[in-house]
Amino acid sequence: MIAEIGQFVLILALVLAGVQATLPLWGAARGHSALMVLADRTAIGQAAALLIAFAALTHGFVTSDFSLTVVFQNSHSLKPMLYKVSGVWGNHEGSMLLWVLVLALFSAAVALFGRNLPPSLKARVLAVQAMIGVGFLAFIIFTSNPFARLSPAPLDGTGLNPLLQDPGLAFHPPLLYLGYVGFSMAFSFAVAALIEGRVDAAWARWVRPWTLAAWTFLTAGIALGSWWAYYELGWGGWWFWDPVENASFMPWLFGTALLHSAIVVEKRDALKSWTILLAILTFSMSLLGTFLVRSGVLTSVHAFATDPERGIFILAILALTIGIALTLFAIRAPGMKGGGLFAPVSREGALIANNMLLTVAAGTVLLGTLYPLILEAVSGGTAKVSVGPPFFNATFGPIMVPLVIMMAIGPLLAWKRGTLKTAAHKLIPAAIAAILAITVTFILVPDGPGLAPLAMGLAAWLAAGTIAEWAGRIKLFAIPVPESWRRLKGLPRATSGMTLAHLGLAIMIVGITGSSAWRTELITTLVPGESAQGAGHTVTLSAITQGRGPNYNYERASLLITDKGREITTLTTERRFFPIAGQTTTEAGIYTTILSDLYGVIGERGRTPDTSNAWTVRFFVNPLVPWIWLGAMVMVFGGSLSLTDRRHRVGAPRRAATPGAASQPNPAAAE
Amino acid sequence: MHRLIVILPVALFAGLIGVMVALLTDSERNSDLSRLPSPLIGKPAPAFDLPAVAESVPGGFSTRDLKGQVSVVNVFASWCVPCLAEHPMISQLAGQGVAVYGINHRDKPDAATNWLGRHGNPYIAVGADLDARASLDWGVTGVPETFIIDANGVIAYKHVGPVTKDVLNKKILPKLREAEGG
Numbered sequence: 001m002i003a004e005i006g007q008f009v010l011i012l013a014l015v016l017a018g019v020q021a022t023l024p025l026w027g028a029a030r031g032h033s034a035l036m037v038l039a040d041r042t043a044i045g046q047a048a049a050l051l052i053a054f055a056a057l058t059h060g061f062v063t064s065d066f067s068l069t070v071v072f073q074n075s076h077s078l079k080p081m082l083y084k085v086s087g088v089w090g091n092h093e094g095s096m097l098l099w100v101l102v103l104a105l106f107s108a109a110v111a112l113f114g115r116n117l118p119p120s121l122k123a124r125v126l127a128v129q130a131m132i133g134v135g136f137l138a139f140i141i142f143t144s145n146p147f148a149r150l151s152p153a154p155l156d157g158t159g160l161n162p163l164l165q166d167p168g169l170a171f172h173p174p175l176l177y178l179g180y181v182g183f184s185m186a187f188s189f190a191v192a193a194l195i196e197g198r199v200d201a202a203w204a205r206w207v208r209p210w211t212l213a214a215w216t217f218l219t220a221g222i223a224l225g226s227w228w229a230y231y232e233l234g235w236g237g238w239w240f241w242d243p244v245e246n247a248s249f250m251p252w253l254f255g256t257a258l259l260h261s262a263i264v265v266e267k268r269d270a271l272k273s274w275t276i277l278l279a280i281l282t283f284s285m286s287l288l289g290t291f292l293v294r295s296g297v298l299t300s301v302h303a304f305a306t307d308p309e310r311g312i313f314i315l316a317i318l319a320l321t322i323g324i325a326l327t328l329f330a331i332r333a334p335g336m337k338g339g340g341l342f343a344p345v346s347r348e349g350a351l352i353a354n355n356m357l358l359t360v361a362a363g364t365v366l367l368g369t370l371y372p373l374i375l376e377a378v379s380g381g382t383a384k385v386s387v388g389p390p391f392f393n394a395t396f397g398p399i400m401v402p403l404v405i406m407m408a409i410g411p412l413l414a415w416k417r418g419t420l421k422t423a424a425h426k427l428i429p430a431a432i433a434a435i436l437a438i439t440v441t442f443i444l445v446p447d448g449p450g451l452a453p454l455a456m457g458l459a460a461w462l463a464a465g466t467i468a469e470w471a472g473r474i475k476l477f478a479i480p481v482p483e484s485w486r487r488l489k490g491l492p493r494a495t496s497g498m499t500l501a502h503l504g505l506a507i508m509i510v511g512i513t514g515s516s517a518w519r520t521e522l523i524t525t526l527v528p529g530e531s532a533q534g535a536g537h538t539v540t541l542s543a544i545t546q547g548r549g550p551n552y553n554y555e556r557a558s559l560l561i562t563d564k565g566r567e568i569t570t571l572t573t574e575r576r577f578f579p580i581a582g583q584t585t586t587e588a589g590i591y592t593t594i595l596s597d598l599y600g601v602i603g604e605r606g607r608t609p610d611t612s613n614a615w616t617v618r619f620f621v622n623p624l625v626p627w628i629w630l631g632a633m634v635m636v637f638g639g640s641l642s643l644t645d646r647r648h649r650v651g652a653p654r655r656a657a658t659p660g661a662a663s664q665p666n667p668a669a670a671e
Numbered sequence: 672m673h674r675l676i677v678i679l680p681v682a683l684f685a686g687l688i689g690v691m692v693a694l695l696t697d698s699e700r701n702s703d704l705s706r707l708p709s710p711l712i713g714k715p716a717p718a719f720d721l722p723a724v725a726e727s728v729p730g731g732f733s734t735r736d737l738k739g740q741v742s743v744v745n746v747f748a749s750w751c752v753p754c755l756a757e758h759p760m761i762s763q764l765a766g767q768g769v770a771v772y773g774i775n776h777r778d779k780p781d782a783a784t785n786w787l788g789r790h791g792n793p794y795i796a797v798g799a800d801l802d803a804r805a806s807l808d809w810g811v812t813g814v815p816e817t818f819i820i821d822a823n824g825v826i827a828y829k830h831v832g833p834v835t836k837d838v839l840n841k842k843i844l845p846k847l848r849e850a851e852g853g
Contacts, residue, residue, distance in 0.1 A: 273677070281680075311695045312692075312695055312696075315688070315692065318688070322684055323684060323688070326680045326684055329677060329680065330678045330680070333677040334677060370687070373694060376694065377693040378690075579750065580750065583813075
């Protein structure tokens with residue numbers, strides 16, 4: 001019964017989305033305010049309907065209602081409650097429902113909080129948002145119905161993919177979707193602006209908080225995903241350039257570029273058509289990611305059960321959405337004239353460089369991800385290649401180097417016309433820090449890869465440059481400390497957010513460098529009680545125990561780690577076998593210090609009679625790896641802090657306001 | 672010039688959509704559940720020697736049994752619902768006189784015996800692979816999987832997933848004839 005309610009409200013949501021996609025657009029064109037206001041009501045109604053549908057599906061999972069096909073295929077009565085709930089989005093149908101729910105929630109948020117938006121723009125934004133909704137709701141209802149019943153109902157389910165039975169992954173998809181789908185707001189704003197034929201500073205101010213929110217969620221989602229891959233997949237790595245990882249990384253790169261170019265539109269009324277294009281591209285990457293993961297075009301560990309019919313459907317949505325938006329762009333963009341002029345050496349210039357580098361980086365990832373597909377299509381299926389980490393490491397890294405160098409310089413340049421001389425003067429501490437970092441790294445690890453000290457220097461350059469810029473804003477030590485404190489408190493949160501996000505990246509670079517340059521490993525087979533030397537430590541397999549979890553059997557190993565006779569820790573690692581799914585997963589044992597992770601994984605038991613009492617043991621020392629997630633956390637915190645900036649809440653100055661009307665209350669805050 | 676640049680995104684995108692349509696509509700590509708061909712095809716069946724599941728069930732069998740005639744090896748388990756779905760197809764094969772062997776994958780002997788008792792035992796012999804060691808050598812990634820072995824004991828074909836009526840008629844039977852002819 002509850003599932004039928006879910007089915008009903010799902011169809012209701014489609015009808016509401018259909019109304020919202022058409023009538024308000026008509027109203028905006030004709031100036032009918034009643035039709036424009038209708039969009040608010042339908043947006044809220046749609047979100048409510050989808051919340052009920054989602055609750056109904058959750059009810060099915062929680063109560064283990066195996067008469068529902070998705071529940072039968074993805075759940076099991078023995079599964080712990082947390083994973084029954086996360087099972088709702090751990091499958092194709094449920095995750096699509098979550099997708100449209102997030103889309104509708106964003107629309108409802110615009111309807112509720114976008115009071116100061118001009119009515120016609122708001123109506124158009126919501127209409128575009130609803131068009132996407134119509135596409136995906138139809139997709140769900142016609143090809144991926146989560147409420148399809150099974151008759152007769154089976155006695156028990158077949159279980160969730162055991163790899164997904166993990167707390168880190170339980171919350172990874174919702175975060176990721178809040179990011180992915182959140183970029184639909186920027187897209188809808190861009191298309192609405194193209195329809196209106198008008199982009200101005202006020203528009204950029206409305207777009208930025210939505211983009212920032214989506215970016216923050218996506219950053220958190222990607223970081224959580226890579227952390228999960230790190231401790232669960234048992235390979236000791238944290239990023240594999242897997243097509244599905246790339247699918248989430250491309251919108252992130254474009255979204256980052258969009259965040260920065262929107263600043264230029266807002267402050268300087270320039271880069272308009274470029275920003276519009278970026279907004280379209282960012283969400284296009286989200287759609288492309290959804291398509292790649294679900295159509296079966298790609299083979300990946302993440303790929304959902306595939307079905308060509310579904311692929312064609314999503315492809316049609318993708319082609320229509322992006323195709324129409326880009327065509328509209330081609331028609332309207334030439335008419336958009338930017339206002340602000342600026343010299344190449346200026347804040348604008350630096351942000352353009354940032355945009356170019358980020359776009360090239362995103363393009364590289366896109367090319368690497370799609371190249372195997374394009375080649376296969378062009379060659380008629382005869383040529384199959386896979387593009388792996390060597391390609392991405394060779395191309396992506398070199399693009400990041402100038403970007404990171406620019407990141408320290410850009411914020412120091414003035415708008416319109418900056419001078420390199422002033423910036424260079426302020427960058428002396430950063431240069432000193434970089435040289436110091438290179439030297440210290442080289443002395444500490446003289447035999448590591450030659451590029452590693454340079455990468456550490458880069459991180460130090462960015463961190464010191466960012467801190468120097470921040471110190472300059474509050475005139476630290478140039479004026480009495482209480483005075484600086486007062487300035488610090490007056491600093492806009494958006495500015496502090498930027499400082500934190502840039503610092504977060506510096507921290508992350510340290511982690512990436514450490515883990516990729518100085519990782520050491522020991523792979524061996526051990527009989528319980530036996531020891532082996534390697535990776536600077538002695539590893540003893542002290543005990544193997546076997547037991548039962550809620551829906552799996554495990555072999556649990558205790559690895560005693562000592563360094564020159566001194567006991568450091570005992571790592572507990574498990575190999576879990578899920579009989580229902582017939583799959584095995586590993587749980588790594590990790591001992592974290594701020595400087596490194598000791599990472600141990602137990603592998604298979606020997607198969608021949610004389611090795612049947614021996615287990616494969618892998619032990620890694622991953623230097624500085626925790627810094628990667630620490631950096632991501634700092635970035636997320638920076639994004640969140642920036643979101644709470646009062647300027648976002650107070651809203652933008654009204655359109656056609658005089659340019660001076662938006663002046664900042666605090667002169668120190670003039671970015 | 673500016674006009675041409677703004678058209679570029681649409682043009683590139685149209686090309687990309689073309690590629691995707693070509694990939695999705697390529698029926699050959701989509702017809703195979705496991706798109707990556709098994710490296711075992713064309714290789715001799717791996718060496719194994721599996722015991723019987725229980726006294727009441729005929730078995731077990733080893734690599735040697737697979738030589739001398741074309742045979743089908745079906746990996747199944749009593750806990751696997753798709754295995755039950757394909758059971759009539761496997762029985763039909765056995766009914767046509769094909770030598771069908773079963774590898775009982777990660778199962779409990781009692782459960783497997785009951786299952787075969789309840790639904791019928793189409794297998795000439797069943798080998799118990801309780802810890803899935805043999806399945807691993809066969810490159811089995813999940814149950815059910817079905818292999819065709821030619822008279823020389825070489826793996827001629829592998830099917831991942833349940834054998835449906837369609838799969839039986841369009842894949843398994845033609846491949847069997849091919850293996851018998853060659």
